[in-house]
Amino acid sequence: MGAVFAIPKLLLALVVFYTTMLSFATIGLAATAKLHSDEVEILKKIGKKLGKKDWDFGIDPCSGEGNWQRLGERKGFESNVTCDCTFNGNSSCHVVKIDICRAMKAQNLSSTLPPEFSKLPYLKQLDLSRNYLTGSIPPQWATMHLVELSLMGNSLSGPFPTVLTWITTLKNLSIEVNRFSGPIPPEIGKLINLQKLILSSNAFTGELPIELAKLTNLTDMRVSDNNFSGKIPDFIGNWTQIKKLHMGGCFLEGPIPSSISALRSLSDLRITDLKGQRSTFPPLSNMESMKTLILRKCQIYGEIPGYIGYMEKLKILDLSFNDLTGEIPMTFVQLADVDLIYLTGNRLTGSIPGWLLGRNKNADVSYNNFTWESSSPAECPRGSVNLVESYSAEDKLSRIHPCLKRNFPCPAANNERHYLLHINCGGKEASVNGTKYEADREQRGASMFYLGQNWAFSSTGNFMDNDVEADIYIETNTSAFSNISVPDSELYTTARASPLSLTYYGLCLMNGNYTVKLHFAEIIFTNDRSFNSLGKRIFNVYMQDKLVLENFNIEDEAGGAGKPLIKSFTAAVTSGTLKIHFYWAGKGTTGIPDRGEYGPLISAISVDPNFEPPSDGDNKDHLIIVVVAAVVLLGLLALCVMWRKGWMGDNGSANKGMKHFFYP
CATH class of the missing domain: 1.10.287 (Helix Hairpins)
Incomplete structure (x- = not known):
């Protein structure tokens, strides 16, 4: 019996032995395989034109040694050349992938794109994102067989690069954050293999061409922050495989077409700041995979459909700044696992549900018309639920805090009111030229109400896609200051940031006209020729509910980053309350220097009377x-x-x- 089992054991041992020997032989061949000499010369030319000084050609580029394979500390910091060494019986290598993302500061790529990339016949993936490459895309690239191409975060310019439409093998294409302009050409329809197309943060104009309807393999389409015209086209219903669709702040008009109901695979839908006519809620009842649903300021009116409460995978819901009416649907009690709920700035009525008031996750229902009941809160909570101005102006109950009432009325008598206000937004208490600026150090902001001595702020929103556990709502200067005195610099070292909506209140002010000075400085972007200088921060400012700054860009107005800027306004206080509202309308970059860097930024606020205030005498x-x-x-x-x-x-x-x- 033992002899019978001995033969299989012997065979097994022989198989293992020969397999092991074959593996060692293969590894040995791969170890001796080198990059084809022609491609080495091409890499030398590419490196010279790019200014890539750390490529050491004393080491074979396919060896995986030296600086040919470098992973950064964070995602997106790569400098790699990847080879396939299985050619000619594992004896020859070819370059198949090049990543030069977010190059080290001393090696920041600021050249034009080398045509020689087209001479790497096996190159499939090319990532040159977050550099400072200029010019246009070389016509020689039309012969390439790329599958993935990312030029995100550069300074490339000109019309849409039609040369890319000849690379019909492309599946993933990103030209986000560049300076391309003009219409999207009809030739885009040739890229029928595209699965990901990211055109955000350029200056494209015109209507979305009908040829985009041919891209039926799309799973990810982003066109936010452009200057398009016309309505959201019906042909988006052709993209039945799409999972991610972003159309924010790009001047498209509503309504959202009913054909969107065909996109049953959607998990991330973001449409914001639509122009044009009002419409009812779009048909989304079949979206069982939805995780992120943002329909902000889309001119939507009517009631919120109850089926939203049955979206089991939902994590972020933002329906803010529409014209929604009626009560919060009873089905929303099912949204216990939703991390963020924003219903800010609508005309919702009825009572605020108890389950929402008791949430330990963020919810913001500020600026609505709810009815106060005996079981309702008597003051604004400070934590995860924001209720500022959430109750109807008709509720004149004296027992509830003014912060809950519309327009935040002042309960104090005239002789108890103030006439000065100075806030160091995001900073500590500071004395500048004899004026005391109050500290503003509250770290939270997703759905936050903060009450100071005679001022307050309400903050709404979370920074999207930044992959951090806790958002940062107080920014600290990373840009070198210029044209600023040492005392004044205390006001610009920090600033309060907002990803959506931020409102400061001056409370119980004497009625009259005031000079309001808003202090700004761009302290995140830089003035150098690096990808850090490519960011654009654009937002709107309202004062007493009147638009005073539209598409405001701090850096452009100040003449560069790190330069202080003061914008002065005259505001009339007629009922004791001053209201300054900062709003992000989806414009500007969202990925420079990192994902989640966008939205309003305010350094300090000063309010002084234009009338003779009562003296101590x-x-x-x-x-x-x-x-x-x-x-x-x-x-x-x-x-x-x-x-x-x-x-x-x-x-x-x-x-x-x-x-x-x-x-x-």
Whole structure:
């Protein structure tokens, strides 16, 4: 019996032995395989034109040694040349992938694109993102057989690069954050293999061409932050495989077409700031994979459909700044696992559900028309739920805090009101030229209400796609300052940031006209020729609900990053409250220097009266008058009592005298 089992064991041992020997032989061949000499020469030319100084040609580029394979500390910091060494029986290598992303500062690529990339016949993936490459895309690239190409975060310019439409093998294409302009050409329809197309943050114009309907393999389409015209086309219904669709701040008009109902694989839908006519809620009832649903300021009116509450995979819901009415659907009680709910800036009514008030995850229902009930909160919570101005103006109950009421009314008497306000936004208390700026160090901001001594702020939103556990709402300077004194620099070292909406309130101010100064400085982007200088921060500013700055770009207005800028306005306070609202309308870059860097940024706020405020002496005189009047009144009262008691003589004669005094 033992001999019977001995033969299979022997065969197994022989198989293992020969397999092991074959593996060692293959590894040995691969170890001796080198990059084809022609491609080595091509890499030398590419490296010279790019200014790539760390490529050491004393080492074979396919060896995986030296600087040919470098992984950064963070995602997107790569400098790799990847080879396939299985050619000619594992004896020859060819370059199949090149990543030069976010190059080291000393090697920041600021050249034009080398045509020689087209001479690497086996190159399939090319990533040159987050550099400072200029010019256009060489026509020689039309012969390439790329599958993936990323030029995100550069300074390439000109019309849409039609040369790319000849690379019909492309599956993933990103030219996000460049300076391309003009219309999308109809030739885009030739790229029928595309699965990912990212055109965001350029200056493209015109309507989305009908030829995009041919791209039926798309799973990821992003066109945010452009200057398109026309309506969202019906042909988006052709993209039945799409999972991610971003159309934010790109000047497209509504309504969202009903054909969107065919996109049943959607998991990430972001459409914001639409122009044009109002519309009812789009048909999304079949979106069972939805994780991120953002329909912000899309001119949507009517009630929120109850089926939203049954989206089991939903994590982020943003329906803010529409014209939604009715109550929060009862089905929303099912959204316990949703991390972020934003219903800000609508006309929702009814009572705020108890499950929402008790959430330990972020929810913002500020600026609505809810009805206050005895079980409703009497003051604004400070934590994960924001209720600022959430109750109807018709609720005049004195028992609830003014922050809950529309327009944040002041309950103080006129003689208890203020006439000065100075805030160092995001910073510590500071004294600048004799003026004290109050500290503003609250770290939270997703759905946050903060109440200071005579001011407050309401912050809404989270920074998307930044892959961090906790968002940062206070930015610290990373750009070199210029044209600024040392005392003033205290106001610009930090700033409060917002990914969506930020409102500062001046509370219980005396009625009258004020000079409001908004202090800005771009402290994240830089002035050098690196990808850090390519960011654009664009937002709107409202004062007393009136638009005063539209598509405002701090850096452009100031003439560069790190330069202070003060914008002055006259604001009329008529009911004791000053309201300054900062809003991100989907414009500007969102991925420079990192994902999640965008939205309003404010360094400091100063509010000074345009009228002569009451002096301390005036207050003392007023107090003296009040005291004297009280003493006189008490004296008269004492005399009256004494007279009634007869302590001042005969009552009869006294009565006659008093009667003669009032009735002569």
